[in-house]
Amino acid sequence: MTKHIRNHSLSNDEVQRYSRQLILSEFGVHAQERLKDSSALIIGCGGLGSPAALYLASSGLGRLGLVDHDNVDISNLHRQIIHRETTIGKTKVESAQITCLQINSSLKIDTYNQLLTYENIMPIVKQYDVILDCTDNVITRYLINDACVLCQKPLVSASVIRLEGQLSVWNYIEKNGPCYRCLYPQAPPEETVSTCSDVGVLGPVCGTLGSLQALEAIKIVTKIGDVLSNRMLLVDGLSMNFRTIKLRNRQTTCAVCGTNPTIINQPSPPPMNQCSNDQPCRKNLLNRNERITANDLSKSNLSSFIIDVRPEHELNIAQFDNSFHLPMDRLLYKNDDEQLRNELRTNIENNQQIIIVCRRGNDSQLAVRRLKELLSDIDNIDEKIKDLEGGFQAWHTDVDSTFPLY
Numbered sequence: 243m244t245k246h247i248r249n250h251s252l253s254n255d256e257v258q259r260y261s262r263q264l265i266l267s268e269f270g271v272h273a274q275e276r277l278k279d280s281s282a283l284i285i286g287c288g289g290l291g292s293p294a295a296l297y298l299a300s301s302g303l304g305r306l307g308l309v310d311h312d313n314v315d316i317s318n319l320h321r322q323i324i325h326r327e328t329t330i331g332k333t334k335v336e337s338a339q340i341t342c343l344q345i346n347s348s349l350k351i352d353t354y355n356q357l358l359t360y361e362n363i364m365p366i367v368k369q370y371d372v373i374l375d376c377t378d379n380v381i382t383r384y385l386i387n388d389a390c391v392l393c394q395k396p397l398v399s400a401s402v403i404r405l406e407g408q409l410s411v412w413n414y415i416e417k418n419g420p421c422y423r424c425l426y427p428q429a430p431p432e433e434t435v436s437t438c439s440d441v442g443v444l445g446p447v448c449g450t451l452g453s454l455q456a457l458e459a460i461k462i463v464t465k466i467g468d469v470l471s472n473r474m475l476l477v478d479g480l481s482m483n484f485r486t487i488k489l490r491n492r493q494t495t496c497a498v499c500g501t502n503p504t505i506i507n508q509p510s511p512p513p514m515n516q517c518s519n520d521q522p523c524r525k526n527l528l529n530r531n532e533r534i535t536a537n538d539l540s541k542s543n544l545s546s547f548i549i550d551v552r553p554e555h556e557l558n559i560a561q562f563d564n565s566f567h568l569p570m571d572r573l574l575y576k577n578d579d580e581q582l583r584n585e586l587r588t589n590i591e592n593n594q595q596i597i598i599v600c601r602r603g604n605d606s607q608l609a610v611r612r613l614k615e616l617l618s619d620i621d622n623i624d625e626k627i628k629d630l631e632g633g634f635q636a637w638h639t640d641v642d643s644t645f646p647l648y
């Protein structure tokens with residue numbers, strides 16, 4: 243019998259399992275071996291982390307770290323495809339681990355059921371070859387960036403909102419690429435950054451960006467292809483437009499990766515921009531006496547004029563009887579003050595309290611501020627107008643559970 247020679251360390255089972263990628267001329271057995279010897283850390287097992295973890299678990303990567311501090315909720319399932327109805331209530335890392343091991347039982351998985359902070363991030367990040375930022379908030383974005391620079395790890399970062407997404411690789415030393423702080427030294431005020439729970443997101447957009455994060459991570463550890471450093475991919479799912487823009491180079495003045503860094507041993511919170519008129523803050527804008535709780539509103543004997551400031555399409559989910567619809571877009575940007583003032587004056591009766599409602603009690607606070615200006619000639623407007631604290635979500639939780647929670 244003729245003996246065969248193999249120039250690699252993969253078992254026959256591995257050759258069979260990974261055969262469709264082994265036969266790629268750009269990939270081959272040596273990339274597969276490098277993948278097996280590599281590790282990746284996924285921070286955030288949500289919309290982006292789910293597809294990223296599934297693809298990395300399937301790919302033949304050796305070791306996968308999963309970080310998240312949250313538990314699986316039913317509202318996660320439309321996009322966080324690693325979780326199941328059967329894992330609702332479990333920690334996201336445990337739920338993700340279960341699914342990954344069902345796909346690839348030879349994968350070594352470490353789970354970190356914790357909130358990453360400035361205190362605990364460094365020893366975790368240090369252990370992995372590539373880091374994927376799959377989180378959803380500005381502060382964590384800076385935290386992960388700083389830790390990756392300090393630990394000299396490439397960072398594959400993505401974000402999605404509504405039907406749009408962005409992807410880039412930061413701190414890719416091989417190309418002397420910039421870090422996130424080189425591009426954005428100052429963080430925007432957190433209250434002005436929209437999140438998926440504020441404005442929504444469509445599942446497949448997360449699927450696309452999260453999958454591409456896994457692809458970049460595979461390219462980095464196997465050293466194939468042209469890594470998305472110094473560039474950013476912008477995806478618009480509605481028009482199906484994909485474009486890549488060039489980013490500015492690594493900045494010598496950068497606080498973390500520059501020539502005289504001020505952030506040296508440990509990540510540091512970014513300087514925050516202040517809210518301005520263009521970017522009004524929405525959270526905790528009003529004082530207690532400018533708000534009414536769901537309980538108090540349900541018991542109030544006063545006649546109420548309810549103004550619902552949600553966008554038109556959300557009214558189809560559910561709404562209060564006889565509420566006046568005034569979407570935030572019109573209130574803040576339409577510039578039809580005179581007509582709006584007339585409509586409101588015609589509809590509001592003298593003895594009525596004016597209650598502003600929205601989904602969660604954020605927009606309604608801005609609306610109260612704006613309406614106080616607009617209706618300043620109404621007697622005692624400051625006492626008459628209040629927002630529903632916690633919005634329809636509080637109404638569902640505290641007063642009427644048949645009002646849908648969303």
Ligand SMILES: Nc1ncnc2c1ncn2[C@@H]1O[C@H](COP(=O)(O)OP(=O)(O)OP(=O)(O)O)[C@@H](O)[C@H]1O
Pocket residue numbers: 285286287288289290309310311312317318322334356357358359376377378379382437438439
């Ligand atoms: N500092 C952090 N440490 C650990 N996990 C984090 C941190 N910041 C964000 N995450 C996790 O990142 C994930 C982001 O995913 P995504 O926005 O899809 O989920 P979500 O927070 O469940 O969404 P929703 O806002 O709709 O509830 C979340 O699971 C969140 O718990």
